[in-house]
Every structure is written in C-alpha cells, then in structure tokens.
Amino acid sequence: MKPVFYEQRAETIFMGEICDHPFPSHVHDVVEIVCLQTGSMEMTISSKNIMLLPGDIAITFPSEVHSYDYVSKDASGLTLIFLPDTIMEFCHVFRTMQPLHPLLLHQDQAPELTSIIRHLLTITSGSQAAPLMLGYLHLFLAYLFTALPLTPRARNPHSTLTDQVLQYISEHFAEPLTLENTSHALGISRIHLSHIFSQQLHINFRQYINTLRIDRACTLLRNPNYSISQIAYLCGYGNQRTFHRAFLAQCGMPPNQYRAEQPSHPPRRV
Structure with a gap:
C-alpha cells in the first residue's frame, strides 16, 4: 500500500x-x-x-x-x-x-x-x-x-478529483497543510478528502505530507549551499527536532549522515 x-x-x-x-x-x-x-x-x-x-x-x-x-x-x-x-x-x-x-x-x-x-x-x-x-x-x-x-492509451474517467488533490498538495506541501484547509481549498468536505487518502492512497494525510517533505529534503541535502536548518524550514518543518524525527523515520538515518553519504556532483538540466 x-x-x-x-x-x-x-x-x-x-x-x-x-x-x-x-x-x-x-x-x-x-x-x-x-x-x-x-x-x-x-x-x-x-x-x-x-x-x-x-x-x-x-x-x-x-x-x-x-x-x-x-x-x-x-x-x-x-x-x-x-x-x-x-x-x-x-x-x-x-x-x-x-x-x-x-x-x-x-x-x-x-x-x-x-x-x-x-x-x-x-x-x-x-x-x-x-x-x-x-x-x-x-x-x-x-x-x-x-x-x-x-x-x-487507456483513459481513466474516475481519476480527475484525485489528480486535483495530488497536484494541489504537490504545490503546497511545504506550507502548514491540514485536512481542514486543504479540503476547503479544493472545495470538498474534510470527510471526502480523508476518504481519498484512506481508500485510494492507503496512507493517512500527515504521513503523506511527510513523505513529500522528506523526499524534497533528500534532494536539498545534495546541495552544500543549504544548511540543515534551512532545509528543515524549506520543507515545511517549524523546528529541527521535528525534521530530524521525520527524516530518521523515513530514511533510517539522520539528515547529516544522509548528506555525508551522497555524491556532490549535480545532475544536468537544460
């Protein structure tokens, strides 16, 4: 799941x-x-x-x-x-x-x-x-x-609302999102939004937000120009203690150890 x-x-x-x-x-x-x-x-x-x-x-x-x-x-x-x-x-x-x-x-x-x-x-x-x-x-x-x-290509006519939810959260996950303000922004009820997570995404809302935030943190940790405290803030965490706890739970190591184990050369983009 x-x-x-x-x-x-x-x-x-x-x-x-x-x-x-x-x-x-x-x-x-x-x-x-x-x-x-x-x-x-x-x-x-x-x-x-x-x-x-x-x-x-x-x-x-x-x-x-x-x-x-x-x-x-x-x-x-x-x-x-x-x-x-x-x-x-x-x-x-x-x-x-x-x-x-x-x-x-x-x-x-x-x-x-x-x-x-x-x-x-x-x-x-x-x-x-x-x-x-x-x-x-x-x-x-x-x-x-x-x-x-x-x-x-086969089209899925039932994916529209879920896609809207995914896109909105992708754009705002570093903000202080809750079920209440997210459902309000999307024009659906809190219960409906909760149902999308439990029945379609098979994860609770808070775990989902943390997954996105920590993945962003992993990317930023490859850049030596950001301190760990800056990364915590950019990923939506109000304090380093909460960030460290969430990072350790998802990655199995603290952020400073993860950074030390990563290559320093960036990917190429055009």
Missing part, C-alpha cells in the same frame, strides 16, 4: 544518476526513463511490477503512476526525464500511446542504444550540453521505439 503524489518539474530535460533509494508512488506529466548499468532495481509502473538488471530500460509515459520499490546499493545508471514535446517527432506517441510492457530487456534492444547511453552519461554541463543532449535523446527515442511495442 503506497502513497501517490503529483510531481512537477520545471526543466525541459533532466539527466542524471538513477534514484539511489526507494521512492514512493508518484505521477507527473513528463516522460521518465531509467537505464540501469549496474546492480538491480524493482519498480512498479501502472500497477506492473518489474525488475531491472544491468542493461535493462524502464519506460514511464506521462500520467503513469510509478514507484522505485527497491534499489540495490551498487545500482548505477542513467535517468532521463523530459517533457513529451521536447522531441516533437515523438510528442504524439507520448500523448496517445503507452507501452504494452514498461520494461525493455537488454537482449531485446537495438545495439546502438548501448552506445547512445554511454555518450549521454559522459555529457557534462556547459554551453554544448543542451544540443548534445537533444541530439542523443532524439537518437535514443528513435532506436527505443523500434523495439518497444505500443498500444493506444
């Missing part, structure tokens, strides 16, 4: 190392592709449980609920996150189709994909990064779709 939240991203393309820890179920309007190089991972994409081994690729189309359920300590690889219209040639595919299965095994791929992924991993920040990323992304998708079976 996992929470689902709506994630917003501002960049056109995000390219970086794969998620290095389990990540709760979430949904967003971008494409998310994971190319595993070493180790193993378990993901759930649109209710399908998949295991990735070295060389495998997991593909999440826009508006598909997905999670990172297990990430081995030696896991490494490439994550690509981009808007559907980044490469206009494939925009219609991302908007109207979906994969028959979200996992593309290494043995089923065109051999050119391995070389393209290797080149993407070597791109660094700089004036030449954006055109290189776009060029290789175009090639990547062209070869990907030669091997990935697609089917017309």
